[in-house]
Amino acid sequence: MGIVTAVRLLVGTKKGAFIATSDERRRQWSLKGPFFGGWEVYHIKGSPTDPSRIYASQSTGWFGQIVQRSDNGGESFYTVDNQFAYEDPVGSHLFYDGTERGFEFKRVWHFEPDLSDPDLVYAGAEDAAIFKSIDGGKSWGELSGLRQHATGQTWQPGAGGLCLHTIVMDPRSNGRIFGAISAAGVFRSDDWGSSWRPINRGLLSDGIPDPDAETGHCVHKIAMDPNRPDTLFMQKHWDVMRSDDAGENWYEISGDLPSDFGFVIGVHPHQSDTVYVIPISSDYEHFPPDGRLRVYRSTSGGGQWEPLTKGLPQSNCYVNVLRDAMDIDDLDPSGVYFGTTSGDIYASADSGDSWEPIFSSLPAIYSVEAQRI
Amino acid sequence: MSIRVILPQHLRNLAKVPKEVVLNVGQPVTMSSLLDTLEEQYPVLKGTIRDSSTSLRRPYVRFFALEADLSNQDFGDPLPDLVVTGEEPLIILGAMAGG
Numbered sequence: 106m107g108i109v110t111a112v113r114l115l116v117g118t119k120k121g122a123f124i125a126t127s128d129e130r131r132r133q134w135s136l137k138g139p140f141f142g143g144w145e146v147y148h149i150k151g152s153p154t155d156p157s158r159i160y161a162s163q164s165t166g167w168f169g170q171i172v173q174r175s176d177n178g179g180e181s182f183y184t185v186d187n188q189f190a191y192e193d194p195v196g197s198h199l200f201y202d203g204t205e206r207g208f209e210f211k212r213v214w215h216f217e218p219d220l221s222d223p224d225l226v227y228a229g230a231e232d233a234a235i236f237k238s239i240d241g242g243k244s245w246g247e248l249s250g251l252r253q254h255a256t257g258q259t260w261q262p263g264a265g266g267l268c269l270h271t272i273v274m275d276p277r278s279n280g281r282i283f284g285a286i287s288a289a290g291v292f293r294s295d296d297w298g299s300s301w302r303p304i305n306r307g308l309l310s311d312g313i314p315d316p317d318a319e320t321g322h323c324v325h326k327i328a329m330d331p332n333r334p335d336t337l338f339m340q341k342h343w344d345v346m347r348s349d350d351a352g353e354n355w356y357e358i359s360g361d362l363p364s365d366f367g368f369v370i371g372v373h374p375h376q377s378d379t380v381y382v383i384p385i386s387s388d389y390e391h392f393p394p395d396g397r398l399r400v401y402r403s404t405s406g407g408g409q410w411e412p413l414t415k416g417l418p419q420s421n422c423y424v425n426v427l428r429d430a431m432d433i434d435d436l437d438p439s440g441v442y443f444g445t446t447s448g449d450i451y452a453s454a455d456s457g458d459s460w461e462p463i464f465s466s467l468p469a470i471y472s473v474e475a476q477r478i
Numbered sequence: 479m480s481i482r483v484i485l486p487q488h489l490r491n492l493a494k495v496p497k498e499v500v501l502n503v504g505q506p507v508t509m510s511s512l513l514d515t516l517e518e519q520y521p522v523l524k525g526t527i528r529d530s531s532t533s534l535r536r537p538y539v540r541f542f543a544l545e546a547d548l549s550n551q552d553f554g555d556p557l558p559d560l561v562v563t564g565e566e567p568l569i570i571l572g573a574m575a576g577g
Contacts, residue, residue: 167572
């Protein structure tokens with residue numbers, strides 16, 4: 106009898122978290138939840154090295170931030186420290202109207218557990234800052250070199266707030282960490298988060314006074330090729346971008362996409378030049394072009410894209426897919442998963458060739474993370 | 479003094495307590511000392527009623543008692559006698575807003 110491999114999907118929604126599980130065929134799914142019902146769960150993610158360790162960001166505008174941790178794969182959760190104190194000098198950033206606002210913690214958008222130590226976890230916060238815990242969330246300290254970068258006082262929020270929403274770790278244990286901020290851009294540390302510098306050369310954003318400014322770009326999501334860690338892909342507010350030198354230079358790979366606006370981007374774990382995006386019409390029409398929900402896949406590292414439509418609604422579909430709401434598992438063939446703002450989860454067990462809606466009518470989905478267990 | 483406190487559903491679920499909890503608060507009983515005791519007894523509630531960094535009431539949290547809104551009362555002011563004697567509860571709730 107072979108080893109049973111299973112996949113777990115960790116789903117954050119507007120009204121709680123859900124956990125879906127399946128065997129390796131990924132055809133039959135079961136669902137548990139809601140966990141933390143009624144609270145917003147911006148992100149829930151497990152440790153790559155210990156899938157039983159899970160961190161969840163639970164918040165509401167009324168009662169603030171709670172951090173939940175599980176040590177048993179989501180069978181049960183308990184709260185850990187929820188104090189995210191900004192280091193002095195706290196300083197200020199620019200608000201939408203150009204006035205200065207002091208940096209102030211609002212919520213955690215993203216948890217990124219370390220690649221090898223389940224007790225080491227990073228948190229991306231609004232207002233934009235990165236925090237680190239070395240004790241499994243029992244305490245948090247800011248990596249203030251990012252927020253205190255000389256450009257920090259010029260950062261302005263995107264429509265969703267001034268948030269650090271993406272954290273990517275270099276798997277080579279070289280101290281390299283990437284962070285992406287809306288609407289400041291991408292920053293990189295080469296010393297485990299002590300110091301940071303913007304890496305936005307090549308980005309062009311018409312929505313800011315100087316389109317190729319050092320910062321100010323509304324980067325929606327970045328993803329790393331795990332087999333070539335210097336290769337990064339980006340879904341910017343507009344434009345799909347690529348870098349082959351760890352973010353030093355970016356170039357556009359939007360190519361023949363029907364729209365290069367969107368939120369998610371993902372890289373196939375085994376096929377280096379295979380990239381996925383979900384085009385959205387525009388920044389004021391947050392739904393797919395022509396009401397057709399299409400995942401686009403490039404097998405050439407960008408530029409040329411094929412629509413993946415089998416099993417996805419091809420008419421009257423007006424949902425959005427938010428930045429953390431797509432993930433790819435590392436089975437062979439890989440499974441691809443995404444959740445929509447109308448509460449549907451779609452899954453493909455064949456790297457995107459065909460899709461099935463595995464759950465529907467959940468609360469609006471903020472994040473989907475796939476774990477192999 | 480034994481103070482009765484009614485918590486909103488979200489915080490009841492978080493602290494795993496019934497709707498009403500009873501706190502033994504030393505004299506003088508103020509909003510500050512009551513919240514200190516509440517957070518000491520239920521540490522999971524730290525930061526949910528008062529902001530952790532400023533110690534101020536979170537903007538969408540309200541305090542009611544005796545059909546009065548005590549939300550903007552100074553945290554150091556004494557609470558009403560009927561709350562201090564336990565005859566009436568202090569109600570903590572989330573402001574009506576949103577869906």
